[in-house]
Amino acid sequence: MDNIEQNYEDFISTVSHELRTPLTSIRGFSQTMLSSWDKLDDESKKKFLKIIEEQSNRLIHLVENMLSVTKLQGVNNHFVFNELSTKSAIEQVISIIKTQYPTQVFEFEHNPNVPNIYVDKDKFQQILTNLIENSAKYSTQIFKTLITTGINNNNVEIKISNIGISIAQEDYEKIFTKFARIDNPLTRKVQGSGLGLYITKSLVEKMRGEISVESTPLENNSELAQITFTLKFPILNIEEQARIKCNQ
Numbered sequence: 001m002d003n004i005e006q007n008y009e010d011f012i013s014t015v016s017h018e019l020r021t022p023l024t025s026i027r028g029f030s031q032t033m034l035s036s037w038d039k040l041d042d043e044s045k046k047k048f049l050k051i052i053e054e055q056s057n058r059l060i061h062l063v064e065n066m067l068s069v070t071k072l073q074g075v076n077n078h079f080v081f082n083e084l085s086t087k088s089a090i091e092q093v094i095s096i097i098k099t100q101y102p103t104q105v106f107e108f109e110h111n112p113n114v115p116n117i118y119v120d121k122d123k124f125q126q127i128l129t130n131l132i133e134n135s136a137k138y139s140t141q142i143f144k145t146l147i148t149t150g151i152n153n154n155n156v157e158i159k160i161s162n163i164g165i166s167i168a169q170e171d172y173e174k175i176f177t178k179f180a181r182i183d184n185p186l187t188r189k190v191q192g193s194g195l196g197l198y199i200t201k202s203l204v205e206k207m208r209g210e211i212s213v214e215s216t217p218l219e220n221n222s223e224l225a226q227i228t229f230t231l232k233f234p235i236l237n238i239e240e241q242a243r244i245k246c247n248q
Contacts, residue, residue, distance in 0.1 A: 019062065022055035066195070079120040079206060081244050086114055086149050086156060089121070093128040094147070101136040105144035114149045117156050117233045118241050119207045128158075130200045131229050135162040138227075155210075155232040166225035167215035175213065176201040209233040 029048045033040065040048070087110045094106045117124075135145040143163035150157045167175065178198045204211045210232040215225040236244070 019059070022058045022062075025055045026052050026059075062195075079123065081118055081120055081207075081241070083116040083241075084119055084121050084124060085116055086110075086158060089125055090128060090147055090149070090158070093125055093132055097129065097132050097136060100133070104136045104139070106132070106136075107144055107146045109146070109148045111148075111150045114151060114156055115235055118236045118244065119209075119233060123203045123207065127200050127203050127231070130196045131160045131231075134196060135160055135164075135227075135229075138162070138164045151235075152232065154235050156235060158231040158233075159228055160231075161226055161228040163218070163224055164227045166217055166223060167213065167227060169215070172213050172215075176211070204231060207233065 029051050033045065033048055037045075090108060090110075094108060098104070098106060132145060132147065139145060139162035146159075146161045148159045148161075150159075176197050178195060201211050210230075212230050214228045214230070216228070217225045234240075
């Protein structure tokens with residue numbers, strides 16, 4: 001069996017598994033409600049409906065990620081580059097994610113000397129959403145997400161940090177591949193398709209950027225670490241921006 005055929009079979013197997021779990025939950029709780037409506041109290045009905053809603057959202061998120069992967073691999077994946085303020089983009093994404101994770105603390109430290117970057121606004125916000133939402137999902141409850149901006153050589157640098165389960169150095173590249181899921185007690189509690197970071201890395205690189213991750217163990221806890229995702233986007237002059245515009 002060649003690599004293409006093996007990758008295709010792995011893809012079908014993974015997607016089938018990811019679809020089956022939420023669909024089974026939706027069907028099971030729907031059938032229970034239909035067959036035992038009069039026997040269920042209001043609290044149970046609300047609980048079952050909440051599970052159906054959560055699993056429906058999980059399906060929608062999976063389908064959206066699958067469509068994103070398909071677009072990334074297609075020839076018609078169009079990027080519209082324009083100047084963008086990192087400060088306003090980050091603040092907008094934080095305000096949206098805060099509504100989904102009201103118990104999480106998000107701290108933003110912006111360097112006022114950071115210039116605008118030249119990116120596709122929608123896709124840049126998708127990158128930020130994936131990373132900041134990931135931080136909220138996989139951080140321990142007692143810690144916060146810290147977002148900082150700065151300048152590194154001729155790049156705008158954005159760091160997104162949280163305290164979570166340590167990531168082994170040999171897994172740094174693995175987490176950016178399709179369907180990758182690092183197995184630890186925290187990730188087992190959080191549902192996911194393993195596509196978010198693959199999509200994020202692909203979008204970053206298509207906008208001439210770089211992404212990396214670093215896990216720094218805490219001195220007082222060998223299982224926990226400071227997990228930092230670093231984004232770098234080049235600072236472009238007017239001529240460089242014009243060349244990108246010409247190629248759009």
